[in-house]
Each structure stands twice: as structure tokens, then as C-alpha cells.
Amino acid sequence: MVKFVQRRNEPVVVQTVRSATAATLAYVAALWLLGSRPPPLLAPLTALLVVQVTLYATLTSGIRRVNAVVAGVLIAVGFSALVGLSWWSLGLLIISALVLGHVVRAGEFVPEVAISAMLVLGVSHATELALSRVLETVIGAVVGLLFNMVFLPPVWVESAGEEIEDLAGRMRRLLLDLGEEISGHHPVERAAERLHEARRLDHDVVEVDASLVRAEESVRLNPRVREGLLSRIVLRTGLDTLEICAVVLRVTARSITDLARQRTEEKLFPDEVSGALRELFAHLAGAVESYGVLITTQVSASAEEAEAFLATELSAARTSRDHVAHLLLATVQEHPRQWQLHGALLADIDRVLDELDTEKRALRLAEELDRCATERQDRHPRLDRWRQAVRSRVRVLRGAGG
Template sequence: MPDVSEHIAGLARRGTEPVVVQTLRSTAAATLAYMAARWLTDVTAPLLAPLTALLVVQVTLFATITTGVRRVNAVVTGVLLASAFSAVVGLSWWSLGLLILAALTAGHLVRVSEFVPEVAISAMLVLGVTQVAETALDRVVETVIGAVVGLLFNLVFIPPVWVRSAGEDIEEQARRMRQLLIRLSEEADENDAPHNRLPDKLEEARRLDQDVAQVDASLTQAEESLRFNPRAKEPLLTRIVLRTGLDTLEVCAVILRTMSRNLSDLAARRTDEPLFPDDVAPAMRELLTNLAGAVDSFATVITSQVSSAADEAEAFLEVELDAARISREHVAKLLLARVQEHPKQWQWHGSLLAEVDRMLEELDIQKRSTNLAAELDRVSREEREQYPRLYRMRRRLERLQRRARRLRRARTS
């Protein structure tokens, strides 16, 4: 019975994944486009309508609005080219090659940007089914129907916001970093020589870079899902909080890799003794453990966004950072007292402390607030300059939403 419930819960979780949602949305939009084309035209099998709907329907509303016109332009251009070719030469190996060349060239001329290949794809598909529709006008009408259905589908059934999945990925990244720091702290407090185990920790730290790239892809999708989406609350602030937070974790991942390298090099030169003296090892373990807690708390702060939970997480992060700073000073004094015993190895001690300082600086709450404010100003300015009409439209929607909220509060009070 528990296995069945876990299986059902797993299916429910997968049902909310972006790939699953987009598959269902694309299927529904294409089917509706086909039905609409059958109803509005005399074409027996209007396959261009569902094809265009598939191309227009995007994961996010922002992508639909900004790329829908270029996609329609690409498809229409391909349809017109294929219509001309089918009327003159028909389908053969040389006409197909010539059609592809003409379609790709035309795609650059009509400035469809990244959708140039779709001009050729549409042209080939139309040329292959040229006997289905009788005139070029039929094919153009099918294309327009599919485009309209795709655009309306995303406007009526607004795509979801993927902030939660991106936040979970960020928290998972912070959890991996925290676990590595804890394992490094355990190695620092071991009585035997850890030179055989620390290279594995170094490889684990290097893999964190690949993990950051995966989280970045998830966050990019979440950022697009927030743009011009009426479901989103404070979209710009949410985007900037998550993006700047991931940037900080990425820097911390690089610092953590350098720290792992320093400890690995230090262990390689102490093959017959512990990594740190008996009086230094517990303090070093405490320092790395405090850093692990700070990284975890930082992830909670950025994923909680603007709420009471964020205030609590920020207070807890400040406690963790203060504890780490105190531990750092204690470790520095102990290592300085031991410098005479291993004078040639002080460079690794100094480098390790410098990396700790860098991580503490990156996680600092005041620095985060300053960077967040600067990034908010920069992104707002860029959006106004790049998408002035869409920006004005979004501002109008926000004003309408605020007015609606005030009316609801007035009615309930």
C-alpha cells in the first residue's frame, strides 16, 4: 500500500513538471487549431493549422508574445515559397535542395531571427503535402488559423509560473554545497592522514559547476514564466532575487572548489600526520560547519522571497555568519601560533582563510541588499528600453490589479 501511494505521489509531482505541462498544452492547442481549421475552411486535412499552433504555443507567456509574430512570419514565408515551388517544379531531389536554399535565404531577409530553420521546415512540409490543399491561399489561411489559436490559447490558458521548481533547484544546489562543507569539516577533524580521501572531495567540488549550469537553465525558464504573467506577484523582484542569489551560490561554489584544492594540497604534504594539529582541528571543523549552515540559510533567504519567512531566514543567516566570523578569527589565531612548526605550509593556511573571507563576503546580508537594489535598477531600465510597449502594457496591468485588490478590500471591510 505505501508503494502505491508513493507511486501516485510521484506521478502527481511529475504532472507539474514543465515538460509534462508543455506537452499537454501543445497537444490541446494543436487539436483545437485542427478543429477550427476544419470548421472555417473547406480543406479536407488542414495539417498546417496544428503545425503552426505547435510552433506558436510556448512554455511561457513572454515567449509567446515576443516570438509569436516571428514564428508566424517564418511559417507564412515558408508556405508561400513552397506554394510557388509546387506550382512550378513539384517535388524532386533537386527542387527540394533549391527550396531549402531559398527558404533559408528568405528567412534572413524577412528577419525572423532564430526561426530561420522554421522557414525551411514549413516549406518542406507544405511541399510534401501539396496535394492536400488546392491553393496557396488555403495554406496561408490554415497558417493564420493555427497562429491565432496558439496565441489565444496562451492568453486564455495562461502558462504556469515555474518559480517553485527553480527555488527547489536552488535549495538543492545549496544542500549539496552544505554537505560538501560538512564532509570537509569532518576531514579537518580526523586523527589520521586524509590525503587519500580529500581528492574525492575535490572532484565533488568540481562537479558543483555542472550542477550550477543545470540550476541556471531551470532559473532561466522561471524568469521567462514571470514576465508579463498576471499570475506572478512582484515578478521583477522575484526574478532579481533568485538570479542574484544563484550568482552568489555560483561564486561560493568556485570558492569551495578552491578551498577543497587547498586542503587536498595540504593533505598531500602531510601524509604521515593529521591535516591540522589537535588544538586547531576542532576549531576548523566548527568554522566549516558554520559556513555550511550559512550557505543553507542563504538559500532559504532567497527562495522565501518577500515574506515573514524571509525575515526569519535572514535573521538566522546573520547568526550563522556571525558564528562563522568568530570561528574564523579563532582559527586564524591558532594557525598563527603554529606557523613555526610548518612555516612552508603557511601559504595554504593563508589561502584557506582568504577563501573563507571571500565566502563570508559573498553571503553578507548588506552586500546582498546593495547588489539587489543595483540589479533592480539596471533590469528595470533595460526592460523599458528593450520592450517599451510591453513594459507600458505590464504597468497598466499592474495598476488594474492594484485597483482590483483595493476594491476587494473595500467590499470586505
């Protein structure tokens, strides 16, 4: 119980409390409206199916869930009145329910048509109970929808931002470790460990992506959120950039591991080159961390500070990169072995610098905003024309008032 209270802000805890509360309220409402004989258990069952962790998920999937439950109830009531419960009627019921689920376009909730049908068939054997079962489902659906409308689900943008910052922090630590260990003799085993760390970033990106999807849904159609579209785009484009950098880091770790296998009895790089690479990786680490802060900061002053620090780190990283390139060129001319790995290392660094560039970030945000606006116009042309007309009218009224 103590751990449950400590984790009260996590989605699973919030959803557990909300679902239990909505189901209880649905049961109380069904008892008040329909009585207690038989117990109206379909009402809390439907409320459990309807209540979602975000308002957008409730509005988009709630109707399909209710559609599926009602369809299952109706077909089960029909089977109960005509043939009753037996092994062959149960099989026929499941097939019919699944087909009906596709007919009524229940989407991903087609199995719930069959589940609801089996539950009803098992508890309702009399035709006179048909109406009460349907009413229970409707009551549960209404209570679930009203519950999410009155008690709005939390906005998960902040938690998603924290996970993105944590991801950037892990990438920063990996870059610092690569920079520290690249000097001197670098055992293959240690290089392989860093490669495994870089591969684990892929799993981390998947987890952060799931959290971001929940955050994106939490701001859609939520009256408590202003500029929800911009928040979604900033976080999504930022995570996309970090995902590309994670892939590049994995390739970089692979190149260093291959180089360590080729140079088991000597240093990976001369001391001057390794020192320059260490400095370069340190600047890249600072740039990645600043980028994570920049895309998750809601306060403009902090965002400007993070952007200025990012620009400084990128500028220093580009200078270090040019210095490393000249040193590597001289090294390759003296020792031409594995020159392709040196080139691959520089190419990976260039890719990270390009992805973190502030101008590219601004261009990507503008393109994504334009794409979203175009999609909205294509989906709802009449609504878009009405919105533009209202805005034009407001501007005219403001001009007349001025």
C-alpha cells in the same frame, strides 16, 4: 502513465499536455473553417510551434515562429506552382528558404522556414491549394496564441526556488563533510572524492540556472504575477552568489587535497586547529543554508527569521575565522611548510563570508533594480514618461480626494 501523472507539475509534462491540446483545437478549428479535404495538418503543426512553456516565450518567439512558417509556406507554394518537386528544386528551395528566413528576421527559427517549405512542397502540388495552406498556418498560429492567452502557462518561480534550496543544501553537506574529515589523518583518496563533489556543483549550478531562466520568463508579462521584477532579481542575484560560493568551495577542496598529498604520513592540522576549522565549516554550512532559504522565501515572517539566522551564523563564522587565523599563524611559525595553502584556505573562507553578507546582498539588489530601471527607460522612453505622468496624476487625484 502512473509516473506521468506523478510528474504532472514538471515543465515537460505541462508542455506536452498544453501542446497536444492546442494542436487538437487548431485542427478542429481548421476542419470547421476549411473542411477536411485535404486534412488541414498545417494548423496543428503551427500550433505546436507557437505554444510555449511560458507566456513570455510565447509572445517573444511566437511571432517569429509564425513568421518563419508563413514564409516557408509561401515560398513552397511558389515553387510548387512553378517547378514542382524534384531533387534540384528541393535543393534550391532549401537555399532560398534559409535566405528568406534571414530576410524576414526569423532569428533562431530560420531552419523552420526550410522545414515548413519542404513539408508544404511535399503535400501541395496544385496552385489552388495555396490559399488553404496559408489559412491553415494562420489558424494554427491564432489558436496557439489564444490558447496561451486564455490558459496562462504556470509560474515556475516556486520550482526554481526549490532547486536553489537543494543546491544550497548540497553545498551545506559538502562544507560539513569537509569540516568532519579535516581532523586527523586525511587520505588523499578521500580528499579527491570531496574535490569531485565540489566540481559537480558546477553542473548543478548550470541546471538550476536553466530552471531559473524558465522561472524568469514565466513571470514576465504574466497578469497573475505581482512584483515579478523583484522576484526575478532576488532569485537571480541569489543564484549568482551561490555560484561564486560553489567556485570558492571547489578551490578550497583543491587546497585541502593538495595539503593531503603533502602530508601523507601526518595529520593535516593539529587537533586544536582541526577542531576550530570543524566549527568554522559548520557555521559556514549553516550560513549557506540560511542564505538559500532567505532568497527563496516569499513569506515576510519566514524571510526575517532566515535573515536573522543568517546574520547569527555569519557573526559566529567570523569569530571562528579569526580564532582559526591565530591558530594557523602559530602553526606556521612552528612548521612553515605549506604556509601558502593555509593562507589560501583563509582567503577562500573570507570570500564566502563576504559573498553571503546581508549588507552586500542589499546593495546588490539595489544596484540590479537601478540597472533594470535604466534599461527599461532606455528601451521605452515614451512609455516610461507616460507611466510617470499617470502616476503623478493618480497622486494628485488622491491628494485632492483626501
